[in-house]
Amino acid sequence: MTWDILIHRGTVIDGSGSPGIIGDVALHAGRIAALGPALAGEAKKVIDATGLAVTPGFIDIKTHSDFVLPINPKAESKVRQGVTTEIIGHCGFSVAPVLPGKAELLADYLSGGAPWLPFREMSFPQYLDTFPAVAVNTGMLVGHNTLRLMVMGLEDRSPTKRELGEMIALLEDSLRAGALGMSSGLFTPPGSFAQADEIMALCAVLKRHNAGYFTHIRDESNKVMEAVEEAIDIARACGVHTEIVHLKCSGVDNWGKAAQILDKIAAARAAGCDIDCDAYPYAAGANPLKNLLPPWIQIGGKETMLARLALPEVRARIRSEFAEHGLNNWGRIASWEAVQISISPRVPHSAGQTVAALATARGCDPIDQICDHLIADGGATRVLIT
Numbered sequence: 001m002t003w004d005i006l007i008h009r010g011t012v013i014d015g016s017g018s019p020g021i022i023g024d025v026a027l028h029a030g031r032i033a034a035l036g037p038a039l040a041g042e043a044k045k046v047i048d049a050t051g052l053a054v055t056p057g058f059i060d061i062k063t064h065s066d067f068v069l070p071i072n073p074k075a076e077s078k079v080r081q082g083v084t085t086e087i088i089g090h091c092g093f094s095v096a097p098v099l100p101g102k103a104e105l106l107a108d109y110l111s112g113g114a115p116w117l118p119f120r121e122m123s124f125p126q127y128l129d130t131f132p133a134v135a136v137n138t139g140m141l142v143g144h145n146t147l148r149l150m151v152m153g154l155e156d157r158s159p160t161k162r163e164l165g166e167m168i169a170l171l172e173d174s175l176r177a178g179a180l181g182m183s184s185g186l187f188t189p190p191g192s193f194a195q196a197d198e199i200m201a202l203c204a205v206l207k208r209h210n211a212g213y214f215t216h217i218r219d220e221s222n223k224v225m226e227a228v229e230e231a232i233d234i235a236r237a238c239g240v241h242t243e244i245v246h247l248k249c250s251g252v253d254n255w256g257k258a259a260q261i262l263d264k265i266a267a268a269r270a271a272g273c274d275i276d277c278d279a280y281p282y283a284a285g286a287n288p289l290k291n292l293l294p295p296w297i298q299i300g301g302k303e304t305m306l307a308r309l310a311l312p313e314v315r316a317r318i319r320s321e322f323a324e325h326g327l328n329n330w331g332r333i334a335s336w337e338a339v340q341i342s343i344s345p346r347v348p349h350s351a352g353q354t355v356a357a358l359a360t361a362r363g364c365d366p367i368d369q370i371c372d373h374l375i376a377d378g379g380a381t382r383v384l385i386t
């Protein structure tokens, strides 16, 4: 036999959970053709993997690559780390469905994460059908924030029966077409405007389709316990598989709560609740800057928010809420050195600088700096927080 590729003497980890063993892997016609401690035969190409691991492609279960894959289909930053499958559409944010006349609304809403992605009107089935060929396999979730934005805009209230029915119909349509489940982003508008009963009504749809619920919980900082309890309540009430994504205890006042939270999740699992959690493999969070301010600043949409951020009385209220609780969904930070601009489409030279440094350079207060930056950037600034 002449193999196309022979990967020689690597530590082969087969994904079953058993320990790796040193051996050979032969590929032929794009498939694994043989595995063994020392395969005989010729190969057109031999790769010496001595000292390296040979594994199935990694599945990155929690990404926002739907914002970049269509404009960067090679996905090299993932493929070069061994990731071959990504689950996208997390944290309540999906780029579909987009109802007629609402492409700009969604583009503005997602500008803090997807400033360069073109948005167009489309149903979720059309989204799946027209997703470009990319270098990784992709599984899609429907975002609850996107559903709510399409049906209700950025309204801070419960849906009417008709509006809830519209969200359910859009979710049904998406799941029938192949969406793997629904994500929620209860930490930020408009997800934060939804009560648990709304999420439960949508999770009942997930249950019928045997689909999963993936939640960026309502609070990851000062009320993280209550937020985990809400996720457990939803999982228990609806009987859907619930994943708390990127679980963390952010804000200096909350450091050290992880053990208590993990005990709570373990107790729920022991009682038969189908709930799980995952965590980042790195020590920083990425967020649209606007989401770190109190949720009420976003009511009414982008233009209203930008006009609001210019008002001294609004800045005074933000300042006093920050003094009391720290940043929205993040809590108290050690200093403004902890917040660093990562993407700023209209103020690109600020990328890499901290809010502390930018405020010092202008001789202004950090809250004024943030508000001015958001106004200059049309609300699209993104930050890293440590």
Ligand SMILES: [Zn+2]
Pocket: 090, 091, 216, 245, 246
């Ligand atoms: Zn998230």
